[in-house]
Amino acid sequence: xxxxxxxxxxxxxxxxxxxxxxxxxxxxxxxxxxxxxxxxxxxxxxxxxxxxxxxxxxxxxxxxxxxxxxxxxxxxxxxxxxxxxxxxxxxxxxxxxxxxxxxxxxxxxxxxxxxxxxxxxxxxxxxxxxxxxxxxxxxxxxxxxxxxxxxxxxxxxxxxxxxxxxxxxxxxxxxxxxxxxxxxxxxxxxxxxxxxxxxxxxxxxxxxxxxxxxxxxxxxxxxxxxxxxx
Amino acid sequence: xxxxxxxxxxxxxxxxxxxxxxxxxxxxxxxxxxxxxxxxxxxxxxxxxxxxxxxxxxxxxxxxxxxxxxxxxxxxxxxxxxxxxxxxxxxxxxxxxxxxxxxxxxxxxxxxxxxxxxxxxxxxxxxxxxxxxxxxxxxxxxxxxxxxxxxxxxxxxxxxxxxxxxxxxxxxxxxxxxxxxxxxxxxxxxxxxxxxxxxxxxxxxxxxxxxxxxxxxxxxxxxxxxxxxxxxxxxxxxxxxxxxxxxxxxxxxxxxxxxxxxxxxxxxxxxxxxxxxxxxxxxxxxxxxxxxxxxxxxxxxxxx
Numbered sequence: 001x002x003x004x005x006x007x008x009x010x011x012x013x014x015x016x017x018x019x020x021x022x023x024x025x026x027x028x029x030x031x032x033x034x035x036x037x038x039x040x041x042x043x044x045x046x047x048x049x050x051x052x053x054x055x056x057x058x059x060x061x062x063x064x065x066x067x068x069x070x071x072x073x074x075x076x077x078x079x080x081x082x083x084x085x086x087x088x089x090x091x092x093x094x095x096x097x098x099x100x101x102x103x104x105x106x107x108x109x110x111x112x113x114x115x116x117x118x119x120x121x122x123x124x125x126x127x128x129x130x131x132x133x134x135x136x137x138x139x140x141x142x143x144x145x146x147x148x149x150x151x152x153x154x155x156x157x158x159x160x161x162x163x164x165x166x167x168x169x170x171x172x173x174x175x176x177x178x179x180x181x182x183x184x185x186x187x188x189x190x191x192x193x194x195x196x197x198x199x200x201x202x203x204x205x206x207x208x209x210x211x212x213x214x215x216x217x218x219x220x221x222x223x224x225x226x227x228x229x230x
Numbered sequence: 231x232x233x234x235x236x237x238x239x240x241x242x243x244x245x246x247x248x249x250x251x252x253x254x255x256x257x258x259x260x261x262x263x264x265x266x267x268x269x270x271x272x273x274x275x276x277x278x279x280x281x282x283x284x285x286x287x288x289x290x291x292x293x294x295x296x297x298x299x300x301x302x303x304x305x306x307x308x309x310x311x312x313x314x315x316x317x318x319x320x321x322x323x324x325x326x327x328x329x330x331x332x333x334x335x336x337x338x339x340x341x342x343x344x345x346x347x348x349x350x351x352x353x354x355x356x357x358x359x360x361x362x363x364x365x366x367x368x369x370x371x372x373x374x375x376x377x378x379x380x381x382x383x384x385x386x387x388x389x390x391x392x393x394x395x396x397x398x399x400x401x402x403x404x405x406x407x408x409x410x411x412x413x414x415x416x417x418x419x420x421x422x423x424x425x426x427x428x429x430x431x432x433x434x435x436x437x438x439x440x441x442x443x444x445x446x447x448x449x450x451x452x453x454x455x456x457x458x459x460x461x462x463x464x465x466x467x468x469x470x471x472x473x474x475x476x477x478x479x480x481x482x483x484x485x486x487x488x489x490x491x492x493x494x495x496x497x498x499x500x501x502x503x504x505x506x507x508x509x510x511x512x513x514x515x516x517x518x519x520x521x522x523x524x525x526x527x528x529x530x531x532x533x534x
Contacts, residue, residue: 015531084485086517086529223519 018083022092025079026151028072029096032103033147035065037140039110040206044136046117047199048128055121058114062107069104073097091223092153095216099150102209106143109202109209116195116202126192129178131171135203138168139210146213150220158217161210162228168207175200282309282349284446284476285330289344291504292325292334299325301504302344305495312468312477314491314513316484318528321497322505323480327448330478331367332360365392368439372451374431376423376438381406381415384423384434388442401441408474409437410467429460433467440475447471449479453486465490484529488517496525 039058046055076097079085085093113136142161149157179193179200186193211229219225285307292300300322307313315323325334332353334340346353353363365388376384385402394401402419406412411433415426423434432452439447449468453461461483468477468490481487487494494517495510509522520526527533 018531086484086488087520087526089530090518 015083018079018085018089021075021079021083022089025072025075025093025096028068028075029099029103030147030151032065032068032072032100033143035061035068036103036107036110037143039065039107040113040136040140040143043110043113043117044133046114047120047136048133050117050121050125052118052121055114055117059111062111065104065107069100069107072100076100088220091220095150095220098216099213102212106206106209109206112202113199116199120192120195123192123195126189126196129175129196129200131175131178132196132200132203135168135171135175135200135207138164138171139203139206142168142207142210146210146217149217150213153217153221155218155221158214158221159228162214165207165211165229168204172200172204281311283307284309284349285478286347286350287344288347290326290329290346291343292322292329293339293341293343294325294337295339298502298504300329301500301502301506303497303505303507304344305507305510307476307478308493309476310472310474311492312472312479312490313493313495314487315478315480315495315497316482316487316529317497317505318499319482320503320505321499323497324450326497326505327369327450327478327480330446330448331364331369333364333369335360365442366444367446367448368442368444369448369450370432370435370439370452372454374428374435374455376426376431376434378422378424380420381423381426381434382419385437385441388438392442405437405441406434408440408471409433410463410470411437427460429456429463432456432460432464436464436467436471440471444475446476446478449477451480451482454482461486488513496520496522496528498524498528 039061042054043058045051046058076093080090080093083089142164145157145161145164148154149161175197179197182193183190208229215226215228218228283306285305287303287305290300290303291298303326315326317323328334329342329346330348330353334342342354348363348367351358377387379387382402385405386398389398389401403412403416406415411430414430415421415434423431426434432455436447436452453464456464465486468479471477472492479487479491491513493510494513496508496516497505498508499505509516509520509525511520516525517529520529
């Protein structure tokens with residue numbers, strides 16, 4: 001069929017300005033992802049190390065996350081309004097817009113965990129359930145994988161990210177069981193146990209947001225909207 | 231809005247119903263019934279569910295002498311919808327459009343192979359009257375081309391030629407209303423049509439086309455010489471007209487196809503410079519996630 005000969009060969013685009021803007025937007029979303037990952041790593045460390053100052057930094061730095069997210073979404077709105085993107089271009093811009101919004105929310109979860117770290121540090125020390133650092137690490141791996149899938153527009157990688165969210169959910173259920181047991185045997189530790197449960201809950205929510213980005217990548221790659229984390 | 235029967239008063243047969251042509255071409259009808267869609271490998275014929283098909287192209291090729299301008303196109307144009315044809319310059323869009331009402335007959339050396347069925351009737355069969363074809367299937371051109379006559383006479387011209395004996399004033403008014411021009415010209419119907427603005431002239435041409443109560447309106451780049459506001463007015467008008475007419479529009483303006491049409495057909499040309507159909511799909515689908523890479527590259531401005 002003739003179409004095959006047409007599709008091959010170097011691509012010539014009459015929309016270089018638009019493509020440059022699209023690439024710049026993609027870079028910004030990656031940067032936002034890296035910022036959120038860094039925030040999450042520090043929040044997790046602050047929780048384990050009872051490091052109040054580190055937690056403070058996470059809280060302060062969230063303003064930068066919010067600012068970058070707003071700038072990304074404003075830029076995308078302008079591109080849609082002025083460039084009339086269609087087909088894959090418009091899907092990509094919408095996926096990036098949504099990813100930026102999800103990343104901003106993930107940043108908020110990191111801040112919530114940082115706040116819990118500060119509250120826990122003000123209470124008598126209890127051992128941090130080992131599942132929580134595991135969840136935190138898994139969330140960061142998932143976030144990195146989702147960002148890779150977004151850049152490579154890899155449907156396969158995106159589906160793998162969504163499938164792996166079950167591991168985070170299992171860890172969360174396990175934290176739930178352990179904190180419930182702790183509360184029933186040690187009523188004096190109910191406050192700390194509740195903080196831990198909330199930290200795990202934020203991580204579980206964060207994991208879900210990562211799968212939303214995975215769904216965006218599948219939409220970008222295929223044009224189909226699927227629920228990959230039912 | 232009045233019906234066709236009201237515009238063509240009692241006893242007046244402005245609209246010849248399909249069976250009259252059908253009688254001339256029983257053979258074509260038989261052939262049409264045998265048609266099995268999807269026969270050609272390049273055929274991307276639209277499945278039309280629960281709707282009437284106005285045109286059905288079966289492996290249509292159009293030639294100018296030995297040059298093949300359009301190659302083996304199979305598609306269906308649905309009733310009372312707006313079908314847009316897009317594609318790069320020289321891909322045969324206008325040739326394809328002109329084949330829908332046998333306008334190419336007027337060009338020396340022009341011929342077709344394959345078939346165009348119009349309501350199941352072979353448009354190119356012996357015994358089909360091209361004049362009658364063009365009355366039923368009207369055309370609006372790239373540049374507005376009103377006759378050097380009054381606004382009124384521009385609209386009344388076609389019906390007079392067709393022997394219309396009803397109330398002409400009402401027909402003119404109704405046609406101008408349908409073309410969304412009445413309010414702007416009702417006080418100067420005797421002024422020359424050529425004195426109107428470009429956008430008004432184009433709507434006058436649309437009024438002229440619908441005055442003979444066609445079934446289909448073909449539009450060849452109808453907005454390319456109009457400013458953006460006049461363009462939007464024509465697009466709004468198309469949206470209203472599709473309640474009564476089937477519209478096929480050729481446009482270079484992809485955003486116009488995206489805004490104004492229900493279905494879009496994308497044509498491009500092969501190495502032999504013959505235009506062929508790459509993809510035809512509901513407009514929303516084609517502009518959000520086209521199936522074919524060539525379509526994607528074209529509408530996003532990337533050319534391989």
